Amino acid sequence: MPRVSQDHLDARRRQILDGSRVCFARYGYEGATVRRLEEATGLSRGAIFHHFRDKESLFLALAEEDAARMADVVAAQGLVQVMRDLLGGGEHPADWLGTRLEVSRRLRTDPEFRARWAERSRQLTDATRQRLLRQREAGNLRDDVDVDVLTSYLELVLEGLVSHLAMGLPADDLGPVLDLVEESVRRHRVRASLEP
């Protein structure tokens, strides 16, 4: 039997992740049956579970990948940009939203998952906090409120947005709301001009 190259393994793994992402987004975690995962990835269950121990591990790999991508966007553009992406302006809004909704749902209903997810959740908090600290250094952030409070504030709004979208409520008028959120963590110009 020929040895399978690392490149080939990576490509397979990618194929599984991309296909199952669409599948989870469409059917939800419970609805993404093994048969549907096979259809969505174009691979057999044998091939899929050669790369991932079970459906849970496959979903976690996807959710981790999305959390890492969110942390990257946070580092470069801030958490409000992540929210704008969720509203539909971003590169893969539906993808992100799919795993994020599922993570939120399981956090609410599954204490074991909550414990497993705690560490990944800290990643996003840390990225947000670091970004805010850099913004403060650059003089763009308000300096009368603790960075931890601003971080919790932005995360709370993100959760509200995810919940709002999960309820299927209209989101096309939320752009100005996110402007307000962004402005409320910024240094105010009038204030700045009064400083010595």
Add this chain to the structure above:
Amino acid sequence: MPRVSQDHLDARRRQILDGSRVCFARYGYEGATVRRLEEATGLSRGAIFHHFRDKESLFLALAEEDAARMADVVAAQGLVQVMRDLLGGGEHPADWLGTRLEVSRRLRTDPEFRARWAERSRQLTDATRQRLLRQREAGNLRDDVDVDVLTSYLELVLEGLVSHLAMGLPADDLGPVLDLVEESVRRHRVRASLEP
């Protein structure tokens, strides 16, 4: 058979609502079985369903009652106060949270419920909007952002808070976050003092 007085009927209805509220909060909608509702209210299923057509109607009556109470608090003290109550400072925080969580969950998962609830949801939006308009008249509200945007903003934060609590995340550090939310819809003193 003696005629049952209206007072007696009202008292019964109250007894059922109070008992089942505790039951729903403790076991969730699905977990609140008829047997448990009997135990919690101290009444037989016959008595309970004499007053309410079914479990769904009973839950809706409770959720409507809570929504009306929330609208009252909003009218008197604003939506941020509702959020502070959810954090535990209020009169019946656990009660409110119980029905609110269940409403949120069903809004996400049950399109039929979503349609039925739309009108009650508008109640809270209207109360919030009216309160903000009065605050603007009184000169307490920022006047550079549309009242509808401020209303959506506060509702988004409320939903984030409900979701946060539903996930069992620590909430004891959210007081300063709500201060920030409140301040971000207020007229800024420095700005005000610059006006002619």
